[in-house]
Amino acid sequence: MSKWFDESLERIKKATGTRTQVQLAEILNIRQSSISDAKRRSSIPAEWFIKLYRTHGLNPEWLSDGIEPVYLKPGKGKIAADQILSETTAQYGQVQSRGRIVPVSSMAGEDAGAEVWKPQQVSELSIPETYYRSSLVVLKAEGSSMEPSVRRDAFVGIDDSQKRLMAGDIYAIHVPYQGVVIRRVFFDPENSRFILRPDDSQHPEQYIPVENHEKHVVGRVVWVMQEL
Structure with missing residues (x-):
């Protein structure tokens, strides 16, 4: 169960461009302690998936289990999951952030x-x-x-x-x-x-x-x- 939680949380962080619990809490409009609680239980509240669908158009099934498409909400650009999860190389060989x-x-x-x-x-x-x-x-x-x-x-x-x-x-x-x-x-x-x-x-x-x-x-x- 912890592996599922880690993979799901990693998809959420990469899709929203967050790196820290503080940034993720800001995106989800929750307390940072709520993320610590979720980690302790190895369980992601369904409300997180709903919020990310409403704010970012993200597909709850992709966030939870990696099932594409990444986006569901009309008007959101549909891009492949591996495009979000990968890093790109910028000019002069420097690694560019997601x-x-x-x-x-x-x-x-x-x-x-x-x-x-x-x-x-x-x-x-x-x-x-x-x-x-x-x-x-x-x-x-x-x-x-x-x-x-x-x-x-x-x-x-x-x-x-x-x-x-x-x-x-x-x-x-x-x-x-x-x-x-x-x-x-x-x-x-x-x-x-x-x-x-x-x-x-x-x-x-x-x-x-x-x-x-x-x-x-x-x-x-x-x-x-x-x-x-």
Whole structure:
């Protein structure tokens, strides 16, 4: 029974990209002690399988017994189990960490005209585990205003816990009735505002007031995946 438990737990960890009990507890939204209890009993609660089906679309039979397909939930990408379980070799022969599937939102979000931007999933993306963080929001870039730094159709990783604006850094900013824009941010003390500057000078600058600017900031851009 312990062998079954170890193999099942390993599939759960690899499919979710978790390495520690703390990370797994966060994914399952349970206490870390619950994982220790499960290990002691060599038994995985059925609620774990249900949660992982709902949150990740994972097939409970694959998690439990390794029976493919990996995914069941509609809209989730179906990939072979051995693709999840294997590690891939990155450039220069370095071992790259296992991937994780994350939701991708449109820049418009649920309602572009709303005062507070909320993501609306339009697709999914497999990213290296090292790219993931619990505060990650992934957008698909629209337009060419930030080329060549961020090209049209690039996938943009945003840390929504980093809302403090630092001059010259790239942020995702919510502009009402337009949605999210990706811009370099600069402070304009003379006019008490922040300048949202595109990398492509053919596109106009935009501005947000210093007062209550936090409500406009979705987060700081931490990585970009795009074709060169």
